[in-house]
Amino acid sequence: MKAVIFCDVSFSYDKKVLEDLNFEIEGGEFVAILGPNGAGKTTLVKLILGLLKPEKGWVEVFGYDSFKERNKFVDLIGYLPQREEIANELPLTVSQVVKLPLLSKGKKVSDEKVVEALSMVGMEGDVRKRFNELSGGQQQRVLLARALVRNPEMLLLDEPFNGVDIPSQEKIVEVLSNLTSKGKTVIAVVHNINPILHEVDRVILLNRRIIATGKPNDVFTEENIIKAYGSSIPLVICEDGYTHPLR
Template identity: 30%
Template sequence: MDRAIAIEVSRLCKTYDAHKAVDDLSFQVYAGEIFGLLGPNGAGKSTTLRTLITLLHPTSGTASVFGHDTVREADTVRMLIGYVPQERAIDRFLTGREHLQLLGALYHLTKEEAAKRIAELLKLVELESHADRPAKTYSGGMKRKLDIACGLLPNPKVLFLDEPTLGLDVQSRLRIWEYVRMLKARGMTIVMTTNYLDEADQLCDRLAIIDGGKIKTLGAPAELKIALGGDIVSLTLKETDRMAGLESALKNQPAIKAVRLTAKGLDIRVESPEKALPVILESANRLGCSIEFIQYNRPRLDDVFIAHTGRRIQDDIPKEE
């Protein structure tokens, strides 16, 4: 399948003194997808993102947005992108509307164009009734919404979100996720960094797990989980003497990837439980194995992360800059 490429990163390196923040990174982002950069703090996500938004010059390698080089054609790239920074990049003394008006002027919109777009955006992020209050009176979630409205003001082809839900309450997080899905539905390409596994899992079409400045693995969340070897159905049997018979009966079934004997039953790796469970139950019935207990485990993104980096995402490595 040939898909239009929105972003192309090729052998990107960024070195600070002796420290390699990003080390030979290559990946592509397809137009219209939500692409996640997942990794612990200091893994190189932000450095990659800041290169893509033209704020950092790579030490070597290139990055391009819709074919435009982020260094040589920085101004063209800046016209195509919107950026939502990680910290609340809000001027607490300005009102929400003033933030958007300032950006309107920086994108060289006329007053009328800007006013129209600002009204739409305030409605979209539900800040209409707070638009004329200074941002210092906003809650964390409201600031984030304003941040996103600011990122959307240029009507960008690609929106970059740096840790979009960091430190937000559950309600606001779900709201932000909704916006992101809606923007994708409108055809926008979205690149986000996150160190929340559930966020990457729920939101991203594809993601790259980054650690120590390198991509450890890349793919759709479901693919990455399947690549670990699929879901596991654990059976505990009442009569252990029939285990071997069941094992050989299941081994050659197409829905089943692997079977392993355990002390009191079987661990069965399956590709999809919908196909495999009926087969397992039917075979058990046929062989007269009575089942005491069935447990079904779907590998989570945590497992993917641990498998590729050798540690949990919460174990932050010290940030160097």
């Protein structure tokens, strides 16, 4: 089943942010969406979540119109927002953070389920700690556990590696790989693809339009990089044969 379909999608705020997007993401795929600042990455995430109505075209998520029928698929998606948008001054415990989405919908969450989700990201020992006393990387892992606690079919991550230390990055990548091996769909919006480049099935290079889409080595060419970023970026081929943009 197709997890996401974009059909001729355009969107504007004051000016055009996304134009004529056409792409599909299969269920079980691990896709990275990459582009410079202002490329429309976060808008694209909001379109998938059904929070914005396309100005033209339509977006489908698990067969439902993302804007008109979001209630039908919202429970199938785990979402990891940009950590910078979170009110870090609230004195919430790690357990409260993980439970909050379900409690806010009147659903009970057992402590075992919380520990289970936290153990997936290696944070099961921190259940009673205060969220705002954790490092950026640890906070991101807790937020990932929060997204996973409902066992979603698709995980949508908005800049999951911003301000995240290397051990946490590695743990997050490991979790995402495990999820795709279990048939879950993972879509990660990133400005730096290198932490997940070896794991992704496909890259969508975006700058208001889709510049290129395909396997990382097919997408990261000098020509595509210049089209997306407006200037050249050093490309390095690693020992495993993957082309890495050094940005």
